[in-house]
Amino acid sequence: MTDEQEKGRDGSIRVGVLGARGRMGAEVCRAVDGAGDLELVAAVDQGDELSGASAAEVVVDFTTPDVVMDNLRWCVDRGVHAVVGTTGFTRQRLEQVRGWLADRPDVGVVIAPNFGIGAVLMMQFAARAARHFESVEIIEQHHPRKLDAPSGTATHTARLVAQARAEAGLGPTPDATKDEVPGARGADIDGVRVHAVRATGLVAHQEVLFGTLGETLTIRHDSYDRVSFMPGVLLAVRAVRQRPGLTVGLDALLD
Ligand SMILES: NC(=O)C1=CN([C@@H]2O[C@H](COP(=O)(O)OP(=O)(O)OC[C@H]3O[C@@H](n4cnc5c(N)ncnc54)[C@H](O)[C@@H]3O)[C@@H](O)[C@H]2O)C=CC1
Numbered sequence: 001m002t003d004e005q006e007k008g009r010d011g012s013i014r015v016g017v018l019g020a021r022g023r024m025g026a027e028v029c030r031a032v033d034g035a036g037d038l039e040l041v042a043a044v045d046q047g048d049e050l051s052g053a054s055a056a057e058v059v060v061d062f063t064t065p066d067v068v069m070d071n072l073r074w075c076v077d078r079g080v081h082a083v084v085g086t087t088g089f090t091r092q093r094l095e096q097v098r099g100w101l102a103d104r105p106d107v108g109v110v111i112a113p114n115f116g117i118g119a120v121l122m123m124q125f126a127a128r129a130a131r132h133f134e135s136v137e138i139i140e141q142h143h144p145r146k147l148d149a150p151s152g153t154a155t156h157t158a159r160l161v162a163q164a165r166a167e168a169g170l171g172p173t174p175d176a177t178k179d180e181v182p183g184a185r186g187a188d189i190d191g192v193r194v195h196a197v198r199a200t201g202l203v204a205h206q207e208v209l210f211g212t213l214g215e216t217l218t219i220r221h222d223s224y225d226r227v228s229f230m231p232g233v234l235l236a237v238r239a240v241r242q243r244p245g246l247t248v249g250l251d252a253l254l255d
């Protein structure tokens, strides 16, 4: 590492991007390059050595669910802070990350299912509305190159909604379906039905549809371009060094 890399140019935050040639990673590289207080010191993709990111203070990971845990372990072990947008974070995975961080209390990790500010608000509004409606279903829509279904955002929203329903003492949503073509009623996430649509032309969209007697409420968010995620990613990059431990979601950073 050169002296300049060690200190960061003009005291800026040294950032490494994993998944740098992907749709999100490439956008993050552009956003970091365009930010005066950040310096892109590593752009790593499949086939590159992770050690290429050794000069980074903060690593941003937009890779795939099957490699993200190894990447994160590498960061935590080396005292590198991490901002993670990659999906696939089950409760067990989050617990595992907390376990690693217990041995490295100086390291911060931010994992967010969605870095779009509008998407974060959409999830907050859905959690707030959940206790007032007996029915709720989630419809997420994405580009057809997405590997996972349902989306991390939809899964996270379903968990928040289910938790709010449980706290309000609401039982299962009403549904008389007896005869079902498998999949017709969507995936069941903590008792909330989630439907995943894939179509060319879409980027990332979600509706949370609530129903009760004589009325429905639809809360919808649309990302039309991946630039929509960049303010949230940069917010997390700037904040993570001051947030040791695991932060899940952007909510705490926005407040
Ligand atoms: N949290 C958020 O706001 C958002 C999250 N995502 C999630 O981010 C992830 C990536 O999405 P996209 O960029 O659309 O996918 P993508 O497929 O375009 O990019 C993934 C990149 O990771 C690279 N990669 C694979 N293994 C690697 C390894 N071991 N080391 C370094 N790079 C590796 C691939 O070669 C590829 O370039 C997905 O899980 C997606 O759901 C996407 C958009 C927003």
Ligand SMILES: O=C(O)C1=N[C@H](C(=O)O)C[C@H](O)C1
Pocket (backbone or CB within 6 Å): 087, 113, 114, 115, 142, 146, 147, 150, 151, 152, 153, 154, 203, 204, 205
């Ligand atoms: O793969 C994507 O594109 C996106 N992935 C994240 C998810 O699974 O929720 C965030 C956003 O929906 C875009």
